[in-house]
Amino acid sequence: xxxxxxxxxxxxxxxxxxxxxxxxxxxxxxxxxxxxxxxxxxxxxxxxxxxxxxxxxxxxxxxxxxxxxxxxxxxxxxxxxxxxxxxxxxxxxxxxxxxxxxxxxxxxxxxxxxxxxxxxxxxxxxxxxxxxxxxxxxxxxxxxxxxxxxxxxxxxxxxxxxxxxxxxxxxxxxxxxxxxxxxxxxxxxxxxxxxxxxxxxxxxxxxxxxxxxxxxxxxxxxxxxxxxxxxxxxxxxxxxxxxxxxxxxxxxxxxxxxxxxxxxxxxxxxxxxxxxxxxxxxxxxxxxxxxxxxxxxxxxxxxxxxxxxxxxxxxxxxxxxxxxxxxxxxxxxxxxxxxxxxxxxxx
Amino acid sequence: xxxxxxxxxxxxxxxxxxxxxxxxxxxxxxxxxxxxxxxxxxxxxxxxxxxxxxxxxxxxxxxxxxxxxxxxxxxxxxxxxxxxxxxxxxxxxxxxxxxxxxxxxxxxxxxxxxxxxxxxxxxxxxxxxxxxxxxxxxxxxxxxxxxxxxxxxxxxxxxxxxxxxxxxxxxxxxxxxxxxxxxxxxxxxxxxxxxxxxxxxxxxxxxxxxxxxxxxxxxxxxxxxxxxxxxxxxxxxxxxxxxxxxxxxxxxxxxxxxxxxxxxxxxxxxxxxxxxxxxxxxxxxxxxxxxxxxxxxxxxxxxxxxxxxxxxxxxxxxxxxxxxxxxxxxxxxxxxxxxxxxxxxxx
Numbered sequence: 001x002x003x004x005x006x007x008x009x010x011x012x013x014x015x016x017x018x019x020x021x022x023x024x025x026x027x028x029x030x031x032x033x034x035x036x037x038x039x040x041x042x043x044x045x046x047x048x049x050x051x052x053x054x055x056x057x058x059x060x061x062x063x064x065x066x067x068x069x070x071x072x073x074x075x076x077x078x079x080x081x082x083x084x085x086x087x088x089x090x091x092x093x094x095x096x097x098x099x100x101x102x103x104x105x106x107x108x109x110x111x112x113x114x115x116x117x118x119x120x121x122x123x124x125x126x127x128x129x130x131x132x133x134x135x136x137x138x139x140x141x142x143x144x145x146x147x148x149x150x151x152x153x154x155x156x157x158x159x160x161x162x163x164x165x166x167x168x169x170x171x172x173x174x175x176x177x178x179x180x181x182x183x184x185x186x187x188x189x190x191x192x193x194x195x196x197x198x199x200x201x202x203x204x205x206x207x208x209x210x211x212x213x214x215x216x217x218x219x220x221x222x223x224x225x226x227x228x229x230x231x232x233x234x235x236x237x238x239x240x241x242x243x244x245x246x247x248x249x250x251x252x253x254x255x256x257x258x259x260x261x262x263x264x265x266x267x268x269x270x271x272x273x274x275x276x277x278x279x280x281x282x283x284x285x286x287x288x289x290x291x292x293x294x295x296x297x298x299x300x301x302x303x304x305x306x307x308x309x310x311x312x313x314x315x316x317x318x319x320x321x322x323x324x325x326x327x328x329x330x331x332x333x334x335x336x337x338x339x340x341x342x343x344x345x346x347x
Numbered sequence: 348x349x350x351x352x353x354x355x356x357x358x359x360x361x362x363x364x365x366x367x368x369x370x371x372x373x374x375x376x377x378x379x380x381x382x383x384x385x386x387x388x389x390x391x392x393x394x395x396x397x398x399x400x401x402x403x404x405x406x407x408x409x410x411x412x413x414x415x416x417x418x419x420x421x422x423x424x425x426x427x428x429x430x431x432x433x434x435x436x437x438x439x440x441x442x443x444x445x446x447x448x449x450x451x452x453x454x455x456x457x458x459x460x461x462x463x464x465x466x467x468x469x470x471x472x473x474x475x476x477x478x479x480x481x482x483x484x485x486x487x488x489x490x491x492x493x494x495x496x497x498x499x500x501x502x503x504x505x506x507x508x509x510x511x512x513x514x515x516x517x518x519x520x521x522x523x524x525x526x527x528x529x530x531x532x533x534x535x536x537x538x539x540x541x542x543x544x545x546x547x548x549x550x551x552x553x554x555x556x557x558x559x560x561x562x563x564x565x566x567x568x569x570x571x572x573x574x575x576x577x578x579x580x581x582x583x584x585x586x587x588x589x590x591x592x593x594x595x596x597x598x599x600x601x602x603x604x605x606x607x608x609x610x611x612x613x614x615x616x617x618x619x620x621x622x623x624x625x626x627x628x629x630x631x632x633x634x635x636x637x638x639x640x641x642x643x644x645x646x647x648x649x650x651x652x653x654x655x656x657x658x659x660x661x662x663x664x665x666x667x668x669x670x671x672x673x674x675x676x677x678x679x680x681x682x683x684x685x686x687x688x689x690x691x692x693x694x
Contacts, residue, residue: 171542197587197592199594199631199646199661232652242544247544251583279547282537305581306500312583
């Protein structure tokens with residue numbers, strides 16, 4: 001039985017998320033007819049391997065998208081704003097990982113396990129959510145359907161790879177310098193991140209009442225994906241000296257009673273989620289265990305006696321995979337019906 | 348004007364907190380008539396310097412406390428349970444940093460800026476709270492008096508020095524190993540902490556519904572110190588790869604409206620607290636800035652629209668100083684009236 005073959009382009013191919021996307025397309029045997037890699041002029045001319053063949057990286061600025069059916073896009077949002085309309089005009093579906101179009105009412109914002117139906121109403125662009133949003137809604141959505149969410153308070157522990165390769169280089173470079181009694185050089189992130197914790201992910205904006213854009217995204221994107229525009233969410237986003245894997249401490253108040261046992265059962269059956277919750281055996285989600293995997297790990301599930309029907313949970317997820325590249329590839333699988341598994345959840 | 352001079356003993360003198368206590372006694376010119384250092388048999392015979400003189404470390408197991416007026420005690424709680432009654436019987440006031448007596452109704456649990464009056468009713472032992480509790484109540488107490496706290500949800504980001512010298516050695520050792528492509532050896536903490544985040548501080552107990560003893564302490568100690576036995580607090584305690592400085596993400600719901608501006612003003616006037624809150628200039632509390640200082644840094648103060656009269660804030664504090672040794676020394680200053688400043692706050 002032959003599956004449909006697609007002409008694919010990866011934009012931002014040389015970045016952290018772009019490389020992950022390429023690996024994940026290979027891992028999942030995405031049915032690729034032709035593959036093109038695009039990046040900034042700086043990276044053009046490099047070669048990257050795909051399916052055992054070397055593919056030259058093209059200059060995005062001068063690229064012609066004719067013939068491309070699906071673009072997996074992972075550059076910065078200003079780059080996406082620039083090229084995406086051209087790719088759409090050339091007939092491609094752009095699955096964009098940047099924040100450029102996420103809150104555009106005409107652009108679906110999709111996590112396939114949560115709102116697959118939204119993907120169908122795209123007009124050429126589908127956005128993939130932020131890397132801290134995806135694991136949160138994967139855990140919250142099945143619980144909302146069962147118990148009704150009243151309010152969420154979330155604090156994150158985010159890896160430096162969320163800031164791209166330069167974030168990774170910065171943590172490793174600073175750590176090596178400090179261990180060798182040299183000063184830590186601060187370039188990519190607002191402060192030293194090695195052996196430190198920085199409550200500042202992305203940027204502060206005048207109109208966001210002291211919240212970072214990362215915190216605003218976590219709130220607004222969660223609402224849009226779950227179709228709950230009034231959902232009450234409070235977010236604090238924090239960078240920690242971890243290479244890969246975002247963790248989140250999540251306090252949820254529900255409309256209806258939700259026992260830890262029942263919640264564990266609901267989450268065990270939820271797609272994209274793996275319950276890791278045996279504190280007596282020191283088993284709970286950690287970024288180190290989430291890294292490299294596809295699932296959002298959820299644990300430390302326990303009743304919170306400080307409010308009615310409240311619960312605490314803790315999750316960890318690979319921010320470069322499900323938090324980014326994997327979700328984008330899954331959206332492509334969903335739209336073109338080429339996924340390894342048929343999605344049966346949502347709506 | 349000569350101040351009263353006191354005979355002091357430091358128990359657990361060779362540990363992280365013990366050494367900090369010795370430094371802080373020197374820094375604050377605590378009026379010491381005589382100084383003794385005590386530790387386990389393993390450390391006995393070492394010498395430590397105090398006030399320019401070398402003092403031999405005595406074996407705690409065989410120590411005679413006669414003549415000692417105040418003991419600053421920072422060993423494990425089983426050691427405190429063993430020696431403290433003997434020291435009290437010999438006439439000393441024991442200021443104990445361990446968790447041994449904290450929840451004993453006969454033992455005051457004191458943060459001098461919050462509940463100085465409680466110190467007066469001691470019967471030979473005063474407990475100093477846990478290192479994650481102290482900064483939290485320093486920030487919450489002035490706000491409670493002004494606005495009335497309804498509920499608190501806190502997630503911590505705790506440094507490895509909270510686990511003592513072995514925690515510090517573990518993080519540094521693992522980091523060096525990993526940078527040199529060697530495996531990270533796990534000994535003192537439940538999992539690799541270098542480049543990881545572990546939602547497990549202290550231990551899980553059968554009777555605590557999935558919470559760690561650290562989380563239970565944070566809740567129960569905050570209630571006892573502030574004299575609010577019914578206070579609704581939900582805690583998640585997490586170890587991060589930081590050497591010194593505990594941070595906390597705190598969501599508070601108040602009885603009465605509390606604007607960020609007014610809260611900033613209240614906290615600016617609060618003893619032991621320094622407001623660091625200029626996000627536009629990338630200024631907010633970080634463990635790296637809190638380390639070595641006496642104050643709890645509080646910032647990221649912002650309205651939380653997800654609940655009535657709610658607010659988010661973020662704090663960082665040196666867990667080995669105000670979180671431990673400094674608070675104990677301040678209790679001694681308070682009880683013996685030998686502090687550099689007269690406390691005027693509380694009750």
